Amino acid sequence: MTTTDDEPRGQVAVAMPGAPAARGWRPDPLGVLLLVVVVALVPVAVTTDRFLTLDNARAILAATAFVGITAVGATLVMIAGSAVSMAASQTATVVAMVFLSTQDLGLSVALLLSLLCGIAITAVQGVVIGYWEANPIVLTIAAGFAIGGTATWLSGGTTVYAEDDAYDVLNSTVLGLPVAVYVLLVVALVAEWVLRRTTPGRQMFLVGENRGAARAAGLPVGRVIGVAWAFFGLCIAITGVFLASFNTSATVSLGGTLTLDAIAAVLVGGTAITGGRGSALRTLGGAVLISVIANLLLIRGYSTGAQILVKGVLVLVVVVLVHLRSTRGHR
Amino acid sequence: ACGGSDGSGKASGGDGSGPEGKTIAFVGYGNESPWGAAYNKTFTAALKDSGVKINDLTSMDAGTQIQNFNQAVSQKPDLIVALVLDTQAAVVPIQKAKQAGVPVLLVDGRPDPSVEKDVMAVVSDNPKLGEYAAQNIIEGLKAQGRDSGNVIVLMGTKSMLVTQDRMEGFDKVMATAPEYKVIEEQDTNWDPTLSGKVAQQLFAKHGCDGVQAAYGMADYMALPIVQAAKQAGCKVGGDDGLVVTGGNCFKAGIDSIRAGELYGTATEDPITIAKQSADYIERYFSGKNPPQSELVPEERVTAANLDELADQCSQA
Amino acid sequence: MPAVKEVSFTVGAGEIHAICGHNGAGKSTVVKMLSGQLAPDAGRILIDGSDVELRSRQVAQQHGVALVDQELSVVPALTVLENMGLGDIRAPFVRRRKAAVEQCRRVLDEIGLERVRPDQLVSSLSIGERQLVEIAKALSQQARVVILDEPTATLSDVESERVFAAVRRVAARGCSVLFVSHRLAEVLELCDRVTVLRDGATVTTSPTADLTVDELIVLMLGEAPRRLEAARRADPDRAHALSIEGLSVPGRLADFSLTAPAGRIYALAGQLGSGASDVLRAVAGLHSQATGSVRLRDEDVPFRDAVGVGRAGIAFVSNDRKTEGLFLDKTIATNLVATRLPRLGRGGLLSPRRERQESRSLASLAGLPAARLGEPVLALSGGNQQKAFVGRCLGRDDVFALLLDEPTRGVDIGGRAAIHHLLREAADAGLVVVFASTELEELLELGDVIVTMHDGRVVGRYDDEVDGAVLMRDMTKGDAA
Amino acid sequence: MIRRVLARPERVTPLVALALVIVAFAATPLRTGTPIATFDIYNALQGFAQIGLLALAIGLTMIAGEFDLSVVGTYALGGMVAVQAGQDSPLLGVLAAVGCGVAIGAVQGLLIARLRIPSMPVTLATYIALLGLTYAMSGGLSVSYTNFDATLWVDQTIGGYFSPRSLITLAAFLLAALLLVGTRLGPELRAIGGDRRASRVAGVRVERTLVGLFTASGALAALGGALLAYSYASANPDPGLRPLLIAVVAALLGGVSLAGGRGTPLGLLAGALCVALLAQVVAVSYLPDYTIQLFYAALLAVIVAIDSPGLHRSVDRLRARGVLRPWRT
Numbered sequence A: 001m002t003t004t005d006d007e008p009r010g011q012v013a014v015a016m017p018g019a020p021a022a023r024g025w026r027p028d029p030l031g032v033l034l035l036v037v038v039v040a041l042v043p044v045a046v047t048t049d050r051f052l053t054l055d056n057a058r059a060i061l062a063a064t065a066f067v068g069i070t071a072v073g074a075t076l077v078m079i080a081g082s083a084v085s086m087a088a089s090q091t092a093t094v095v096a097m098v099f100l101s102t103q104d105l106g107l108s109v110a111l112l113l114s115l116l117c118g119i120a121i122t123a124v125q126g127v128v129i130g131y132w133e134a135n136p137i138v139l140t141i142a143a144g145f146a147i148g149g150t151a152t153w154l155s156g157g158t159t160v161y162a163e164d165d166a167y168d169v170l171n172s173t174v175l176g177l178p179v180a181v182y183v184l185l186v187v188a189l190v191a192e193w194v195l196r197r198t199t200p201g202r203q204m205f206l207v208g209e210n211r212g213a214a215r216a217a218g219l220p221v222g223r224v225i226g227v228a229w230a231f232f233g234l235c236i237a238i239t240g241v242f243l244a245s246f247n248t249s250a251t252v253s254l255g256g257t258l259t260l261d262a263i264a265a266v267l268v269g270g271t272a273i274t275g276g277r278g279s280a281l282r283t284l285g286g287a288v289l290i291s292v293i294a295n296l297l298l299i300r301g302y303s304t305g306a307q308i309l310v311k312g313v314l315v316l317v318v319v320v321l322v323h324l325r326s327t328r329g330h331r
Numbered sequence B: 001a002c003g004g005s006d007g008s009g010k011a012s013g014g015d016g017s018g019p020e021g022k023t024i025a026f027v028g029y030g031n032e033s034p035w036g037a038a039y040n041k042t043f044t045a046a047l048k049d050s051g052v053k054i055n056d057l058t059s060m061d062a063g064t065q066i067q068n069f070n071q072a073v074s075q076k077p078d079l080i081v082a083l084v085l086d087t088q089a090a091v092v093p094i095q096k097a098k099q100a101g102v103p104v105l106l107v108d109g110r111p112d113p114s115v116e117k118d119v120m121a122v123v124s125d126n127p128k129l130g131e132y133a134a135q136n137i138i139e140g141l142k143a144q145g146r147d148s149g150n151v152i153v154l155m156g157t158k159s160m161l162v163t164q165d166r167m168e169g170f171d172k173v174m175a176t177a178p179e180y181k182v183i184e185e186q187d188t189n190w191d192p193t194l195s196g197k198v199a200q201q202l203f204a205k206h207g208c209d210g211v212q213a214a215y216g217m218a219d220y221m222a223l224p225i226v227q228a229a230k231q232a233g234c235k236v237g238g239d240d241g242l243v244v245t246g247g248n249c250f251k252a253g254i255d256s257i258r259a260g261e262l263y264g265t266a267t268e269d270p271i272t273i274a275k276q277s278a279d280y281i282e283r284y285f286s287g288k289n290p291p292q293s294e295l296v297p298e299e300r301v302t303a304a305n306l307d308e309l310a311d312q313c314s315q316a
Numbered sequence C: 001m002p003a004v005k006e007v008s009f010t011v012g013a014g015e016i017h018a019i020c021g022h023n024g025a026g027k028s029t030v031v032k033m034l035s036g037q038l039a040p041d042a043g044r045i046l047i048d049g050s051d052v053e054l055r056s057r058q059v060a061q062q063h064g065v066a067l068v069d070q071e072l073s074v075v076p077a078l079t080v081l082e083n084m085g086l087g088d089i090r091a092p093f094v095r096r097r098k099a100a101v102e103q104c105r106r107v108l109d110e111i112g113l114e115r116v117r118p119d120q121l122v123s124s125l126s127i128g129e130r131q132l133v134e135i136a137k138a139l140s141q142q143a144r145v146v147i148l149d150e151p152t153a154t155l156s157d158v159e160s161e162r163v164f165a166a167v168r169r170v171a172a173r174g175c176s177v178l179f180v181s182h183r184l185a186e187v188l189e190l191c192d193r194v195t196v197l198r199d200g201a202t203v204t205t206s207p208t209a210d211l212t213v214d215e216l217i218v219l220m221l222g223e224a225p226r227r228l229e230a231a232r233r234a235d236p237d238r239a240h241a242l243s244i245e246g247l248s249v250p251g252r253l254a255d256f257s258l259t260a261p262a263g264r265i266y267a268l269a270g271q272l273g274s275g276a277s278d279v280l281r282a283v284a285g286l287h288s289q290a291t292g293s294v295r296l297r298d299e300d301v302p303f304r305d306a307v308g309v310g311r312a313g314i315a316f317v318s319n320d321r322k323t324e325g326l327f328l329d330k331t332i333a334t335n336l337v338a339t340r341l342p343r344l345g346r347g348g349l350l351s352p353r354r355e356r357q358e359s360r361s362l363a364s365l366a367g368l369p370a371a372r373l374g375e376p377v378l379a380l381s382g383g384n385q386q387k388a389f390v391g392r393c394l395g396r397d398d399v400f401a402l403l404l405d406e407p408t409r410g411v412d413i414g415g416r417a418a419i420h421h422l423l424r425e426a427a428d429a430g431l432v433v434v435f436a437s438t439e440l441e442e443l444l445e446l447g448d449v450i451v452t453m454h455d456g457r458v459v460g461r462y463d464d465e466v467d468g469a470v471l472m473r474d475m476t477k478g479d480a481a
Numbered sequence D: 001m002i003r004r005v006l007a008r009p010e011r012v013t014p015l016v017a018l019a020l021v022i023v024a025f026a027a028t029p030l031r032t033g034t035p036i037a038t039f040d041i042y043n044a045l046q047g048f049a050q051i052g053l054l055a056l057a058i059g060l061t062m063i064a065g066e067f068d069l070s071v072v073g074t075y076a077l078g079g080m081v082a083v084q085a086g087q088d089s090p091l092l093g094v095l096a097a098v099g100c101g102v103a104i105g106a107v108q109g110l111l112i113a114r115l116r117i118p119s120m121p122v123t124l125a126t127y128i129a130l131l132g133l134t135y136a137m138s139g140g141l142s143v144s145y146t147n148f149d150a151t152l153w154v155d156q157t158i159g160g161y162f163s164p165r166s167l168i169t170l171a172a173f174l175l176a177a178l179l180l181v182g183t184r185l186g187p188e189l190r191a192i193g194g195d196r197r198a199s200r201v202a203g204v205r206v207e208r209t210l211v212g213l214f215t216a217s218g219a220l221a222a223l224g225g226a227l228l229a230y231s232y233a234s235a236n237p238d239p240g241l242r243p244l245l246i247a248v249v250a251a252l253l254g255g256v257s258l259a260g261g262r263g264t265p266l267g268l269l270a271g272a273l274c275v276a277l278l279a280q281v282v283a284v285s286y287l288p289d290y291t292i293q294l295f296y297a298a299l300l301a302v303i304v305a306i307d308s309p310g311l312h313r314s315v316d317r318l319r320a321r322g323v324l325r326p327w328r329t
């Protein structure tokens, strides 16, 4: 209990090297990964029959469209710091039902109503998350149960059909690509523009990075988060409308695995789940990358299991790299 | 008007006192499934006037269903009517029901072979449905005058007996026309969105000229194939377009056949089987000793007989 | 840059040894190395004459080192009892509740926390009580070396006295105590010897009996601090005032009123827990339970709503730039314009050109290098970070009042002068400036009107010349030194 | 008073929730006309066994401020491994499954603790990968378990109310409770969830504890999956997200918060029982299946409200403006 007698007892002598670490070029792990993936994909792609064809490129884009649109919306929400929504697929399903059941009012009215419905359902969650600081995961799990349960209750589980097939125009192709692909591109560009060039977009980054600081600075935290969720709702609604048109009918399980697929795409796009960093265009890239790999495996005849496994590993690797990159230089 | 029964035995039990006052534990599919919803509605309505009390234990979650099945056994109803999601998991509850002396009527999917003898069954003729799909494809391709062709198949959840039975029937008939080759079989999990996605990629992989026919195991899986083909720029139907066939006929499928896109489908509509199972129950309770296992007659649906079956198929 | 270059000192058994130095001198870094949180790149640490390698907190504990960290390190989610045993390597794996409760009760009583129950959640304690719990925990660990890094920063004088008594008891048992503090008078009173650090190196070690506070300050800073003459100006237009009436925050602040006209700088003098900081936070909309009324330029300020406060023309600089201030990962430019985005374009659109212009002009106003605008704020030194934080609120024509909580926390003397200069200019430009501080020098240097506070109430108000000793007496509610 | 109660929701939430559900359960005879049978309780406990270990696995990680989404993947894999490895010896199957769970949990724990990555994306990725792995192992097919002795054994009734499966689950909860209440581990877990920096400074071995925690979580989930597969005599390659969501509901009802630092194993036990009883209430009163979703939604809504700081501030604001009457404390 004592530090012994008189002379040198608790002596501290510390010296640290004088020069700070050289701040030269450092490889960006995410960039390196992308390079590695692309380099690794090239020989596989070249040796895979019918992979490098225009038709296949089209198919990959078409397969990306539905999940991609929702993922772009989810990017904004994740950037604004509210992590993820567990209710995306239920919301898309409800929107699809609304869209088909209102077809008799005319395509544009149906479109308007269903988009509003998606925005309203999702924005309400966003407002609660933004203003009340509710935990987004708990809230959206609750919302998922509520939406799914109510949809089953009200529809009685029956399939919803359209009275009119005007919606078929949404299934048409332009220059060989389905309309949904163009919509995906537009949505991604708009989202990127909103994030980079508008006040609410910039504020999403700020709120997501440090909500406490944003609040103390008097930024409209609740409103910003609400806007992000409303945009997300719009994206889910667009996905729902396309799902409805593509399937021509809607059932309670129409949304399928949309929720997790969208989250995977956002994560592979390098958006940080803690908020404050990310990009809609990179999410688009992430969604395409997942599709490319799934397509490659499909064409090479790998099982569904292998496709899912590779997707999971890809998400894991990107998550780790994104994290390493974000903490480079500090900590 | 019942289909072939195996005649291996008569359903014993049923005291012949009629359905009045009897209790049924109904462990069916939940209303989340449109097929289930239509079945549940028709089935309940059909038994309404008979005085049978139906205890609703339906669920679309496989685990909950098994638990509900056990619950049903403990309540010792006069009959358990079950449409099970996980055939294998239902084996133990069925054995328990047998021990407890509660009769079980299995509807839709056939029981696991190990308990085949322990239950009554009103089952869809799944092998037949697969055969019909193959017949549609062969007929369609022949009509186009093709002497060769590639076929893709998008199945329902592979782990289910329903899927396996249909594939068996399908493969059997396809074997009779070796000039047509099945080049892809993908499990798309009864998921319309996934079917569409996989179809898109298969068309890209093989090109429009690499696929002549497609089988989507249910109409809601076949229609996304049609959409995917159209979006890939492939011709659907007509003299030289893709021949697509479905199953579990739905209204959307009928409409599509009318539009000349879907070549054909087959029944297994929930209405027919609901009515037949309700009828079976009335016979059972009235002591008419229905056969232990009944098959629901299935119909092939094409443009030729569309009008006769449109009504039956348009309920879900 | 090494945070610590060359530090050597020796602490005897039973000695209370102080480490002093200005902000950023490297005191906490030394403490981190001694407590196993940071590995030294070179050098030796000896305990009882033998070399030790303190790789982790656990190893440090095995060598008998107990620590009170500079940052409050009790876990609010646990009870007092659970916190006492948390991370203590001597605590048995299987908890023995009865013995632990008794021990905890005794330790709490010794440090003057008779009111606190061992089963109480720490989250229900005040900040001062939490700090005392942490100190009590370290002192009860039967350590050979106890390190206390600014243990009294959040304590009242009475509480501090209790801590000193406990520290003396521990030292009397033969334990070495390392005491880091900015409160120089208490250092001289409590400690036997003091080691002064400057820029990461030892300046000297000397017995406290040979030193006065002024001599110690000279040792720390290298030269005696120059005191700027307080320039006091008359109030211009009275309508431009910020007036606070009957502001109360339950448990923190009682019935505070102040009218602060534009042009003069108002200083709220008070130690942590005095309510000075709470006045500013309440006005800034960060205390949702606040009551009273606040008016700026004859308009009501919706002071329970941070967004409304901002819209009413009040900008707030909190005392914690890390969690409530800057967006550390974002660039300096982004941080500078973060609060004025709606004005950098029309209809919600940002104009990159105007953003660039604005951030450049703000950087030059705040004295930040324009060349580094694209770097993340994190790369700046603490002082420059603070400049960016304060600079963010300047040069806005929609801001009429600046509220600053500890505007120069952790900033060296040069940076401090620069920030003071900025605030002075802001006041001259017609802004209401109110700041809260615990530092006498800053209060005297910057405050035109000084309001002293203690225990949630105003003690005195000084519009004219005032002696630092008077302020100190007010702030500690003790007798004049 | 209310304030003091709200300060410790980990004690109040599970008790109130469980009390409500028990009342609802006790009231079912009013609706159905048949009294509650022993079997009803047995079956509710079977439901508890189905979800309990999963809820414990995810709940423990939530106490430490983490969120292990991969438990449902481990759950599926555990079932598959147990069925494939345990055809001859059920014990071997369980051991193999738990071994897999331990390995998966340890790897994740190392990633999360060493690199300090948020657990949610890591475990989400692992979940997807495990799903793929299980799918690949079985070719997408349900694999049946032919050792019927084991199937009958795990579900045999013991004392009318219990089965070995529900007893094992109960034992896991009690063991966890014993460990967390009786040893340093409990406060340490909550400290890690409540304030990680402070725990490090205090000397808690944060990394080691986290690795251990994820390992335990993986083992529990795999054990749960294995027992379930034995009980069903088959392993399903894709259980869907629903078990996960229900486990989260159970944990939240058990007084755990996603923010971490709060919760006890006994609370989790109450939460899991609550969810199981609720399912039983819906089953025995012949309510449609979707009603249970609405119940979950309603219960979660209450929890969201209790746990929303912004809502508390709004209430404070209203009270400060005199719109609401102040709390009596």
Ligand SMILES: Nc1ncnc2c1ncn2[C@@H]1O[C@H](COP(=O)(O)OP(=O)(O)OP(=O)(O)O)[C@@H](O)[C@H]1O
Pocket (backbone or CB within 6 Å): C002, C003, C004, C021, C022, C023, C024, C025, C026, C027, C028, C029, C030, C070, C382, C410
């Ligand atoms: N993690 C870190 N990385 C880099 N530099 C650091 C880190 N922590 C501290 N520093 C720097 O090391 C120097 C010494 O810091 P330290 O915290 O030891 O100062 P201090 O004397 O305790 O100051 P104060 O009185 O404000 O507590 C400062 O220049 C600081 O900026």
Ligand SMILES: Nc1ncnc2c1ncn2[C@@H]1O[C@H](COP(=O)(O)OP(=O)(O)OP(=O)(O)O)[C@@H](O)[C@H]1O
Pocket (backbone or CB within 6 Å): A329, A330, C001, C024, C378, C379, C380, C381, C382, C383, C384, C410, C411, C412, C415
């Ligand atoms: N994480 C970092 N990355 C890059 N450069 C850094 C980092 N931290 C500090 N620097 C640079 O090192 C220099 C010294 O920083 P440091 O924080 O030690 O300053 P300081 O002495 O504490 O100054 P101040 O008193 O203003 O806090 C600064 O120019 C700063 O920009």
Ligand SMILES: [Mg+2]
Pocket (backbone or CB within 6 Å): C027, C028, C029, C070, C149
């Ligand atoms: Mg320090």
Ligand SMILES: [Mg+2]
Pocket (backbone or CB within 6 Å): C024, C381, C382, C383, C410
């Ligand atoms: Mg510094």
